[in-house]
Amino acid sequence: MPTFTGGEIVAEYIIKEKVPYIVGIPGHGIIPFLDPFKDRQDKIKVIQVRHEQSAIHLADGYYRASGRPLLCFTSIGPGAYNTIVGLATAYVDSSAVIAVSGETHTYMFGRGVLQEIERQHWADTFSIMRFVTKRVWRITRVDQTPFVIQQAFRIATAGRPGPVHIFMPMDVQADSADVEIPDPLKHKPTRRISGDTESVRRAAELLAKAERPVILAGGGVILSEASPELLELAELLGAAVITTLMGKGAIPEDHPLCAFYAGSKGSSCGNKLAREADVLLAVGCRFADLTTSSYRHGVSFAIPPTKLIHVDIDPTEIGKNYPTEIGIVGDAKCVLRQLVEALKTMMSKRKYQETPYFKVILKAKEEWEKKIEPLKKSDKIPMTISRFLAELRKNLKRDAIVVGSAGHPQAQLFQEFPVYEPRTHLSSGGMSTMGWAVPASMGAKLAKPDRQVVSISGDGDFLMTCQELATAVQYGITTVHFVLNNYGWLSIRDLQIDVYGKERGYATEFRAEDTGSLYSPSFTKLAEAFGCYSEFVEKPEEIGPALSRAFNSGKPAVIEVPVQYEHPWSEGKTFGWWDVPIPAYLRKR
Numbered sequence: 001m002p003t004f005t006g007g008e009i010v011a012e013y014i015i016k017e018k019v020p021y022i023v024g025i026p027g028h029g030i031i032p033f034l035d036p037f038k039d040r041q042d043k044i045k046v047i048q049v050r051h052e053q054s055a056i057h058l059a060d061g062y063y064r065a066s067g068r069p070l071l072c073f074t075s076i077g078p079g080a081y082n083t084i085v086g087l088a089t090a091y092v093d094s095s096a097v098i099a100v101s102g103e104t105h106t107y108m109f110g111r112g113v114l115q116e117i118e119r120q121h122w123a124d125t126f127s128i129m130r131f132v133t134k135r136v137w138r139i140t141r142v143d144q145t146p147f148v149i150q151q152a153f154r155i156a157t158a159g160r161p162g163p164v165h166i167f168m169p170m171d172v173q174a175d176s177a178d179v180e181i182p183d184p185l186k187h188k189p190t191r192r193i194s195g196d197t198e199s200v201r202r203a204a205e206l207l208a209k210a211e212r213p214v215i216l217a218g219g220g221v222i223l224s225e226a227s228p229e230l231l232e233l234a235e236l237l238g239a240a241v242i243t244t245l246m247g248k249g250a251i252p253e254d255h256p257l258c259a260f261y262a263g264s265k266g267s268s269c270g271n272k273l274a275r276e277a278d279v280l281l282a283v284g285c286r287f288a289d290l291t292t293s294s295y296r297h298g299v300s301f302a303i304p305p306t307k308l309i310h311v312d313i314d315p316t317e318i319g320k321n322y323p324t325e326i327g328i329v330g331d332a333k334c335v336l337r338q339l340v341e342a343l344k345t346m347m348s349k350r351k352y353q354e355t356p357y358f359k360v361i362l363k364a365k366e367e368w369e370k371k372i373e374p375l376k377k378s379d380k381i382p383m384t385i386s387r388f389l390a391e392l393r394k395n396l397k398r399d400a401i402v403v404g405s406a407g408h409p410q411a412q413l414f415q416e417f418p419v420y421e422p423r424t425h426l427s428s429g430g431m432s433t434m435g436w437a438v439p440a441s442m443g444a445k446l447a448k449p450d451r452q453v454v455s456i457s458g459d460g461d462f463l464m465t466c467q468e469l470a471t472a473v474q475y476g477i478t479t480v481h482f483v484l485n486n487y488g489w490l491s492i493r494d495l496q497i498d499v500y501g502k503e504r505g506y507a508t509e510f511r512a513e514d515t516g517s518l519y520s521p522s523f524t525k526l527a528e529a530f531g532c533y534s535e536f537v538e539k540p541e542e543i544g545p546a547l548s549r550a551f552n553s554g555k556p557a558v559i560e561v562p563v564q565y566e567h568p569w570s571e572g573k574t575f576g577w578w579d580v581p582i583p584a585y586l587r588k589r
């Protein structure tokens, strides 16, 4: 058997996994792990980010764009703790990332060495990560490493994907043992999980009889690459298809059966069709509060009387938020295929364009488009976010990847920006993590170098991880980053105004303390300082030309766009409900 150190075992294993990049920041606590990668540069490249949170976001974006995981590394202590928000974001959205952090030497656990917290439990970084990962390990002997690393990749990617974290004490990274490097293919399932045949038959019967069938596609449809099956089923039934934030892109959004979204932001057509559905087939979704209008009956969904068929690979999601008529545990692609085959034995393909229900769908869609049109066509300067998005769509290729993380840009990108392919709309869905878009879009660009990749952040969002422009310039990661500058956290200000009252905006605008005037750094100067291409664009018609100059620059680019500050032009439209508690003293008013 060959002799390898702990670091070498991981390096040799991930070469077998064909992982092209490791992403992170070294410290004294991880250099024995990093050292073997120096001799394997031809196979694995190190991406030096400038914050560990960004390492995870970058790997997360890479996985969402490609379905392939990367490995992140950090030092002991603060380096490891800096990953928490990244891991939480990946976990809630079921995205696979493998993180490795340094840890106190096994023979000094509990002494309080540099960057160890030991006052209650020794070397217990472990417990911190439990909550934000699918699995955590601490390796205490180097010969455990082959087993742990193959488990980490298998668990992160199998079933419902998610992030995992491995702690490697410093001595374990450096010590050696005679070990075999596992073959990844020998430790992964070879087939997908199909649904219970009887439940599939009953579900097909229910769908065949439905008069107003709606399919709700969640992120699970994208993860399992089930869009062809989704489309086939929808067209067979003439069902309206709505998506969650994570499921956006599961159906081309110019398809006649695409009815956009249910939920608090959502769309009026999605909410109407969903709450009036007689049968709802929900696939790979968890019924988050934003999708369901905080579960208020009859706003986005009315279950019952709507009969719910819920398909998910994770049994804990079925029946969690709504009672089900039929719950099927299984992979989205597999169960949708089973449903199509079962239905074909019961009915012939409907000419859905001729059904009365199709007319209902079209009318609801038209009404919705009319409602958002004024914002999209607005000539206001600063421009509305809606107008910006309309211009952006006109000027991007069909398969371009757009990335958003929080606030108005995230919500409006979801609501108003049509996408046509899976994995082309990436969003930090369940955490809505500010600072995600910049590094995640860099991961997407590394995964899909031939695609146009664009991140869209508010000024608040951008300022949380803009230091990664240094990483982008260093490695020539040519994402175009849009900063929609409205001088504050205006989605929160607008929420204060919308829910608490016109005069209740507070601590959400950026104003200079001495003059009271709006304050913002210059994002173009900031971008220049990093060595990026940059532009400042005020007029909507200048978005297209600026974008092509940015793509042609061959550099990472930042385009600063001042956007509407005045309420309500500053925000998009709300079509459902969101449960934001109102202080008792304001309720009386």
Ligand SMILES: Cc1ncc(C[n+]2csc(CCOP(=O)(O)OP(=O)(O)O)c2C)c(N)n1
Residues within 6 Å of the ligand: 406, 407, 408, 409, 431, 432, 433, 434, 435, 457, 458, 459, 460, 461, 462, 484, 486, 488, 489, 490, 491, 492
């Ligand atoms: C890390 C993090 N902190 C706080 C929040 C709460 N939050 C949600 S949106 C938002 C404001 C976003 O501001 P900006 O990015 O400037 O976009 P805007 O809404 O102003 O267009 C905040 C503070 C969050 N989502 N993530």
